Amino acid sequence: MLNLKYEKPGTRTASNLVPGAGKAALLCCSMVFFWPQAAAADWPEFPVPDEAKVVVVGEDMNINGLPTQIWELSSSRAPEEILGYYRQEWQDPAVSDGPGYIEKEAGGWQILSRSEEPYFYTVQVTEAAMGSSFGFLAVSMPMELVNHKPDEFAKPAGSEILLDLASDDAGKRGRVVQFKNPQSIEANYGFYRKRYMAKGWNELSQLPPDSTKAMLLMNKGNGEISIVFNRVDNESYGVLVESYD
Missing domain, CATH: 3.30.530.20 (START domain)
Structure with a gap:
């Protein structure tokens, strides 16, 4: 895999992230987020197309207790080219008799995902201005879900x-x-x-x-x-x- 190249912007707080929930919620799929003390050395390299720009959204996040990293991706290349890159990158199955990746469409976004134990990769991309691409990359570690206990949140009955x-x-x-x-x-x-x-x-x-x-x-x-x-x-x-x- 290629090394992930990224620019780290200024601080992004929860209130900055969620107004884009129409974008990120597809990637997050109504998941619960927390921030653990994950070691950077535990994370694999994430493949990135040439000329794509990637910006950190969260380096040590958790989704439903799953340690997760998320990046924002932008490229002058069309979404189909970005998707083609990942189809090629992930064409070989990670396990015997399994698909190399799963592809679906949701709310105008094209989403590719791949399970490569112990990691789960996701790419979601949509068309931006002048036929360019905008999207998100994420990698999580599902095997770390064991013993997850989410914080309590007070809510009205039936919520x-x-x-x-x-x-x-x-x-x-x-x-x-x-x-x-x-x-x-x-x-x-x-x-x-x-x-x-x-x-x-x-x-x-x-x-x-x-x-x-x-x-x-x-x-x-x-x-x-x-x-x-x-x-x-x-x-x-x-x-x-x-x-x-």
Whole structure:
């Protein structure tokens, strides 16, 4: 495999990452994110096409307890050329009688994945301006899932966690949680407002709840929390963002 070449940008916190959830969520597939102390030496080289630019999103992440690295990829080459590169790179099966890779399409993204024990590789790419390519690369270690215990997250009854992302970048900590439940916007809003105020958080501003939407912004010391609620098809969706300097 080729050595991964990348540029490391400035700090990216959870609140920076999740607005692009329409992109990253396909790659992450509603997975839970945490940040362990993974050793760089444990990671394999990830093949990258010539002339492609790769930027670090997370070097020591975890998805559902799986240690994971994710990069953002951009290239002047068309998506089909990028995909062709990986089809060629991964054409040989990693195990006997198995496929070299699996390919699928989801939401306008082309996704290739390959299992090469103990690693699982994923490439997702879509067309950008002037026929160029934009996408993500990820490699994880599924065998490390054993004994994973996710952090507790308080939520209204009947809630389903869609995404839980936590980060600690140079001392700036953040967490983003996406969830849904059948309860009303008013019930969700009241649940979190009451819970955080009981813990000493101050309400900064708000979009009072109605039947379809609400927003709550609070702070405490060097921490800030924003929660946005929306009602869609008889279910309430929430996005909670915590950040601490």
